[in-house]
Amino acid sequence: MFEQMAKKPAVWLSGEGSNSQVVLSSRVRLARNIANSPFPSRADTDKRERTLSFVRNAVKKSANLSRGTFVNCSQLDDLDRSFLVERHLVSLEFTGLRDLSALLIGEKENVSVMVNEEDHLRIQALASGLEIREASQIANHIDDELSKSLEFAFDPAFGYLTSCPTNTGTGMRASVLIHLPGLALTREIEKVISQISKLGLVVRGFYGEGSDVCGNLFQVSNQTTLGRSEEDIVESLDRVTRQMIEYEENARKRLFSEAKEQIEDKIWRAYGILKYARTLTSEEVLNMLSAIRLGIGMSVLEMVSLSQVNEILALTQPAHLQKYFKKRMEPGERDRVRAELVRSKLGG
Amino acid sequence: MVCQDCGKREATVHLTQVINNKKVELNLCQECAEKRGFRNPLEGVPFPLAEFLSSMLSQAQREKPSKEPEVACSACGMSFSDFAKTGRLGCGNCYLTFRSQLNDLLRKVHGSTQHRGKFPHTTRDVMKPLWEETKLQEELRKAIEEEDFERAAQIRDRIKALTTKK
Numbered sequence: 001m002f003e004q005m006a007k008k009p010a011v012w013l014s015g016e017g018s019n020s021q022v023v024l025s026s027r028v029r030l031a032r033n034i035a036n037s038p039f040p041s042r043a044d045t046d047k048r049e050r051t052l053s054f055v056r057n058a059v060k061k062s063a064n065l066s067r068g069t070f071v072n073c074s075q076l077d078d079l080d081r082s083f084l085v086e087r088h089l090v091s092l093e094f095t096g097l098r099d100l101s102a103l104l105i106g107e108k109e110n111v112s113v114m115v116n117e118e119d120h121l122r123i124q125a126l127a128s129g130l131e132i133r134e135a136s137q138i139a140n141h142i143d144d145e146l147s148k149s150l151e152f153a154f155d156p157a158f159g160y161l162t163s164c165p166t167n168t169g170t171g172m173r174a175s176v177l178i179h180l181p182g183l184a185l186t187r188e189i190e191k192v193i194s195q196i197s198k199l200g201l202v203v204r205g206f207y208g209e210g211s212d213v214c215g216n217l218f219q220v221s222n223q224t225t226l227g228r229s230e231e232d233i234v235e236s237l238d239r240v241t242r243q244m245i246e247y248e249e250n251a252r253k254r255l256f257s258e259a260k261e262q263i264e265d266k267i268w269r270a271y272g273i274l275k276y277a278r279t280l281t282s283e284e285v286l287n288m289l290s291a292i293r294l295g296i297g298m299s300v301l302e303m304v305s306l307s308q309v310n311e312i313l314a315l316t317q318p319a320h321l322q323k324y325f326k327k328r329m330e331p332g333e334r335d336r337v338r339a340e341l342v343r344s345k346l347g348g
Numbered sequence: 349m350v351c352q353d354c355g356k357r358e359a360t361v362h363l364t365q366v367i368n369n370k371k372v373e374l375n376l377c378q379e380c381a382e383k384r385g386f387r388n389p390l391e392g393v394p395f396p397l398a399e400f401l402s403s404m405l406s407q408a409q410r411e412k413p414s415k416e417p418e419v420a421c422s423a424c425g426m427s428f429s430d431f432a433k434t435g436r437l438g439c440g441n442c443y444l445t446f447r448s449q450l451n452d453l454l455r456k457v458h459g460s461t462q463h464r465g466k467f468p469h470t471t472r473d474v475m476k477p478l479w480e481e482t483k484l485q486e487e488l489r490k491a492i493e494e495e496d497f498e499r500a501a502q503i504r505d506r507i508k509a510l511t512t513k514k
Contacts, residue, residue, distance in 0.1 A: 038423075156463065164435055164436055227460020
């Protein structure tokens with residue numbers, strides 16, 4: 001499954017949308033539960049099946065949603081699930097789910113609905129670049145569509161009721177994926193993160209070997225979901241993200257005026273490694289691409305485009321690689337094949 | 349560097365989380381990371397919710413009262429100590445059963461106990477204005493009790509504005 005999808009650009013890496021040089025993607029997730037029914041962790045087989053049926057029927061009744069693809073978890077093997085995580089369509093938790101959970105993927109792949117994950121429904125909308133409001137509107141629309149046939153657990157004081165109280169209220173988690181190599185290099189990133197945290201936002205980084213954040217990619221999202229309107233959450237995240245873009249651009253200007261040679265060297269070395277290496281791990285690619293993305297932004301590299309960078313980033317992920325070449329591969333072979341793919345994409 | 353949980357294996361998983369200006373750093377080996385719930389070094393890290401929630405619950409709430417039988421949700425049978433262990437509630441009715449304890453928790457987590465976002469499609473037109481009116485009437489009662497008549501007058505005007513809009 002998904003071999004065809006692997007060849008198409010992933011929404012979170014399509015490079016469109018405003019400010020997509022720094023902000024890779026925006027995402028809005030809504031948590032919903034069906035009324036008068038135990039939450040997934042407390043639901044037995046019958047109840048879980050009933051939830052699935054309800055949702056399937058609600059999807060059928062919606063002209064828009066019924067054009068998507070409905071997949072049962074039992075149809076997905078471990079590679080499929082990793083692929084979906086890499087595609088930013090499902091959460092990590094989804095990959096460990098047993099039977100009687102499902103996923104709806106929207107026709108344009110910018111929308112997904114997980115069924116029987118932590119809550120009965122996790123609606124998610126993705127948009128490329130800094131487009132939180134757009135993602136929010138899409139998610140909201142799906143919520144409205146589904147609520148025409150499903151009654152959601154709701155209390156006027158607690159809002160939409162969720163399995164975990166940290167999500168109750170709007171049930172909304174809005175986030176952006178942002179690239180901050182400038183702030184990382186000037187060592188100001190910790191100060192910026194601490195400032196952002198004071199504003200009620202959470203900052204997380206991608207994993208990486210050693211203590212460096214992988215690829216200088218950060219996910220910034222709202223922390224609280226109760227006591228603020230959906231519009232407030234979107235507005236504050238948007239405002240803070242724009243502020244971060246400004247900080248990042250200033251940091252880059254400073255780097256280039258004070259350490260031009262060192263930064264250019266770092267960028268060109270990264271390009272050299274990707275162009276000529278014979279084996280590459282996915283973390284290495286992530287880190288090298290960070291320097292290249294910076295290089296493009298600062299007009300140091302002219303022969304690579306942002307869409308090439310995004311394509312390489314998507315395809316070199318472990319599950320993507322195996323789906324693209326339609327065969328399972330051990331890490332050793334993956335590292336070789338990955339390097340070959342990168343070389344060919346860079347015209348080497 | 350050695351894993352901080354087992355003290356034996358090499359730490360290959362490094363995690364930094366900054367929440368409300370508090371930084372938490374974890375350096376774990378693969379096995380201990382998995383035990384804690386961090387499985388695949390790919391996407392954003394799942395938030396160690398159970399720990400976070402139990403740190404938010406007061407000491408008294410975490411310890412089970414020894415003699416009294418615990419209150420359980422009439423719909424799904426969950427008790428508050430069940431919740432304190434897993435960080436997950438059982439069903440919508442749990443929110444009503446444990447309203448006061450949850451209010452404390454929600455205030456600590458979100459800084460609020462009142463939803464200000466959208467109401468569901470079906471109840472939007474009827475329930476939202478009704479709810480707002482009910483809350484204002486509560487406030488009015490309190491203001492009169494406290495003999496804050498100026499505030500009471502303001503609230504009464506707001507109620508009037510709401511009901512005439514209908």
